Amino acid sequence: MDDTLLLWLIGSASAAVVTMAVLVVVKLVHRSYGRWRGVRSAQYVAAVGELISRSILPERPHPAWRDDALFHDALVNYRLSLVGSERGFVDELVEHLGILDVLRSRMRRRHSTNHRLQAVSTFVDLATESCIPDLRQLLADPNAHIAIHAAKGLSRLRDTESVGAILDRAAVAPSWHAARLADALTGFGYEVGPPVRDWMILEIGADEPPVATISLAIRVLGQVSDVEAEGLLLELLASDFREWRVAAASALGHVGGDGAVLGLINALDDESWPVRARAATALGQLAAPSAVDHLEPLLSDPMWWVRQNSAEAIGRLPGGIRILVDALGSEDAYAADAALYQLTMRGEVAAAIERTRTESQTELDAELLDRVGAMPTTMAAPPVAGLSTGVAV
Amino acid sequence: MARILVADDSASIRLLVKRHLQSDGHEVVEAVDGPTALAAGRDEDVDLAILDQLMPGLKGIDVLQTWRSEGIEFPVVLLSGVDDHHAVVSSLDEGASDYIRKPFSPEELKARITRLLAE
Numbered sequence: 001m002d003d004t005l006l007l008w009l010i011g012s013a014s015a016a017v018v019t020m021a022v023l024v025v026v027k028l029v030h031r032s033y034g035r036w037r038g039v040r041s042a043q044y045v046a047a048v049g050e051l052i053s054r055s056i057l058p059e060r061p062h063p064a065w066r067d068d069a070l071f072h073d074a075l076v077n078y079r080l081s082l083v084g085s086e087r088g089f090v091d092e093l094v095e096h097l098g099i100l101d102v103l104r105s106r107m108r109r110r111h112s113t114n115h116r117l118q119a120v121s122t123f124v125d126l127a128t129e130s131c132i133p134d135l136r137q138l139l140a141d142p143n144a145h146i147a148i149h150a151a152k153g154l155s156r157l158r159d160t161e162s163v164g165a166i167l168d169r170a171a172v173a174p175s176w177h178a179a180r181l182a183d184a185l186t187g188f189g190y191e192v193g194p195p196v197r198d199w200m201i202l203e204i205g206a207d208e209p210p211v212a213t214i215s216l217a218i219r220v221l222g223q224v225s226d227v228e229a230e231g232l233l234l235e236l237l238a239s240d241f242r243e244w245r246v247a248a249a250s251a252l253g254h255v256g257g258d259g260a261v262l263g264l265i266n267a268l269d270d271e272s273w274p275v276r277a278r279a280a281t282a283l284g285q286l287a288a289p290s291a292v293d294h295l296e297p298l299l300s301d302p303m304w305w306v307r308q309n310s311a312e313a314i315g316r317l318p319g320g321i322r323i324l325v326d327a328l329g330s331e332d333a334y335a336a337d338a339a340l341y342q343l344t345m346r347g348e349v350a351a352a353i354e355r356t357r358t359e360s361q362t363e364l365d366a367e368l369l370d371r372v373g374a375m376p377t378t379m380a381a382p383p384v385a386g387l388s389t390g391v392a393v
Numbered sequence: 394m395a396r397i398l399v400a401d402d403s404a405s406i407r408l409l410v411k412r413h414l415q416s417d418g419h420e421v422v423e424a425v426d427g428p429t430a431l432a433a434g435r436d437e438d439v440d441l442a443i444l445d446q447l448m449p450g451l452k453g454i455d456v457l458q459t460w461r462s463e464g465i466e467f468p469v470v471l472l473s474g475v476d477d478h479h480a481v482v483s484s485l486d487e488g489a490s491d492y493i494r495k496p497f498s499p500e501e502l503k504a505r506i507t508r509l510l511a512e
Contacts, residue, residue, distance in 0.1 A: 053412035
């Protein structure tokens with residue numbers, strides 16, 4: 001072996017040993033740090049727990065408590081787990097230690113984004129009504145994640161005056177962040193309905209309305225079941241913007257009353273298939289018997305989703321199973337396929353087989369199984385135990 | 394005074410509930426996960442158990458179901474999340490004596506436990 005090769009081997013081996021040693025040291029340090037944090041965290045949990053149990057504010061608190069993020073985490077942990085007087089005591093403790101001021105300082109823009117986000121998240125979890133001005137200010141922060149945290153905080157504090165500002169912020173945010181800001185609004189519950197409607201009425205009339213944000217606002221009205229929104233949603237269901245019609249049809253499925261049925265039936269003829277599909281689902285959710293005759297033709301709609309949603313809606317309505325069974329014999333293979341899929345998913349096919357086995361078969365069962373048996377084997381349907389398409393039971 | 398099992402993976406909740414129960418003179422046995430709670434219910438002489446629904450290893454409802462299938466009949470209070478309606482219904486079906494939703498008031502929990510022990 002020549003000297004060059006020997007030197008290269010020794011060098012490589014030394015480098016490998018040194019690298020391994022460094023890795024081992026880093027791992028040990030990391031593990032020790034993790035253990036130290038775990039121990040400290042457990043100590044803080046125990047300390048805060050003792051204070052809450054005894055309802056005693058410490059006269060000389062440990063200096064580290066005010067600044068240590070782990071101590072703040074322990075407070076958050078308790079605050080989010082408790083209600084009543086114990087939660088009130090946690091708020092007193094936070095105030096007593098001046099922790100909100102520490103967090104306010106860390107939320108300033110001179111700090112790194114990660115530090116700010118951590119501080120804002122903790123601030124939101126510990127926020128009381130006195131923090132509303134801070135949160136409103138954070139809502140305008142250029143960092144969308146910070147604005148989302150602020151919106152959640154305002155929502156928890158039920159600051160309905162901020163609803164318009166949250167929607168305004170969503171209007172200038174990228175779509176994902178805008179959706180998260182709208183999600184924060186659902187945290188208000190039904191109280192969010194009137195201010196969202198007020199904001200929408202103002203924006204709908206604008207020269208250039210924020211189309212996507214208004215769609216999100218419509219979704220919020222549906223999610224919080226704002227029954228007072230029915231009239232506004234019906235107007236939007238007939239608007240020029242497809243996004244609004246889609247969102248309004250979905251929302252009406254949650255909040256619509258008798259007055260919504262006619263509007264949704266009209267929407268079944270919409271030129272846009274997502275509107276037709278959502279309107280069909282909404283009519284099923286509203287369990288409107290008068291909708292059956294209008295849903296039936298949609299079993300032959302050119303779009304798969306419209307056919308499926310219509311079949312699902314029909315299945316929910318009185319007399320709907322009869323219509324789906326009849327559709328199995330339709331000359332339109334798409335209508336038959338949609339009906340078979342729904343009858344299978346609803347368990348009607350399996351139930352008919354079971355009743356046939358136990359000799360309690362109804363006339364409708366016999367018709368259903370005959371028609372399924374007569375369907376071509378290429379028909380796509382979920383497998384059902386005891387039945388293969390085209391085979392008699 | 395009673396011997397009460399408190400099973401929750403959150404140290405803060407265990408500690409707080411323990412302190413409140415101890416202040417009434419009860420003895421507390423702690424469990425940090427489902428399997429430990431299951432074993433404690435079988436092996437310890439427990440008068441009542443407080444089970445968190447979401448614990449590592451086994452859910453509170455599964456621990457309860459196993460105990461009931463083995464004929465272990467002491468009262469059980471289930472702690473569940475605000476939106477976990479399914480768990481609440483299932484736990485009552487499985488024989489839970491009561492449930493309490495998080496976030497909760499330890500005072501309310503204590504009052505319910507006092508009532509159950511009196512029964």
